[in-house]
Amino acid sequence: MGNATQPIEMAGNGAPSAAAPRDHFSQIAANWSYFGPPLRPSPSDTAVVQRAVARLRAGARTVVLGLTPEIVGCDWPADVRLTAVDHSPSMIQALWPPARGPKNAEAIQADWCAMPIESGTIDLVAGDGCYVLFAHPHGYAALTREVRRVLRNGGHFTIRVFLRPDEPESLADIAHAVAAGEVGSVHALKLRLLAALHGSSGDGSRLDDVWQAWKKLPPLPATLADARGWTAEEITGIESYLGMAARYFLPTLREFRQSVGAHLREVECAFSADELGERCPTFVLTRDD
Ligand SMILES: C[S@@+](CC[C@H](N)C(=O)[O-])C[C@H]1O[C@@H](n2cnc3c(N)ncnc32)[C@H](O)[C@@H]1O
Structure with missing residues (x-):
């Protein structure tokens, strides 16, 4: 391992450059x-x-x-x-x-x-x-x-x-797509939720907002998840966003x-x-x- 330097969290204009904490x-x-x-x-x-x-x-x-x-x-x-x-x-x-x-x-x-x-x-x-x-x-x-x-x-x-797409999707659009079996992976679902929530509670997308939106989606029957190859671990992976104030910018x-x-x-x-x-x-x- 080489040198260690102090992290710099500010951009040149004094505004914070990073929206997620170091840990x-x-x-x-x-x-x-x-x-x-x-x-x-x-x-x-x-x-x-x-x-x-x-x-x-x-x-x-x-x-x-x-x-x-x-x-x-x-x-x-x-x-x-x-x-x-x-x-x-x-x-x-x-x-x-x-x-x-x-x-x-x-x-x-x-x-x-x-x-x-x-x-x-x-x-x-x-x-x-x-x-x-x-x-x-x-x-x-x-x-x-x-x-x-x-x-x-x-x-x-x-x-x-x-x-994020030029034409934003709504959370209702995403819920429909999930119900229709049009979302192939839980990771794709997270990215769609992140984009759909962009700007909804301030700049970027707050991870806790993604968790809240996920919780409001109609629950996925376990058999459906199995049929699509979504594992329980992948599905619970979205739980790590609970309470996170970090924001992603798309x-x-x-x-x-x-x-x-x-x-x-x-x-x-x-x-x-x-x-x-x-x-x-x-x-x-x-x-x-
Ligand atoms: C490269 S990013 C995204 C993950 C990537 N998509 C992957 O597949 O591994 C994740 C890593 O970036 C590091 N990281 C985030 N912000 C950083 C920054 N401003 N300076 C240095 N490392 C940073 C995190 O500690 C983490 O290890």
């Missing part, structure tokens, strides 16, 4: 193995990252935002230098060293908005869903600026982003492009064919001085 993920880590796509990357999402990894030059320096096993476990060039950056000591303890990853990969405890990494030195930064934890627009801008700072000119940033596609486009150039925006793939594209962006 947020360790509070839900006990249930993390029961999270699945779209809340975790699917094989087709990971394939986009793998293509960027395959293009790396010999001796490339790379940064992973977080410890996402699907990213760290990509097929990296043998001589790559990979640094995983995560601000939570308990998450690092739980997930590091990884089951699969490049030789000599290191994890450092630091904030993504203040990485102890020299400017202009990184060939690839990769992350999954990281923006959702930042307030929009100032937190989003703070993260993009820091990623741009560490990238060398021509370096790439792969990031899967959770979006921009529209246009809002995300506007925010990130001020700092990085878009090379690719890949939508998977998986459930809600249209709401979770993986972007490949580049620093283009």
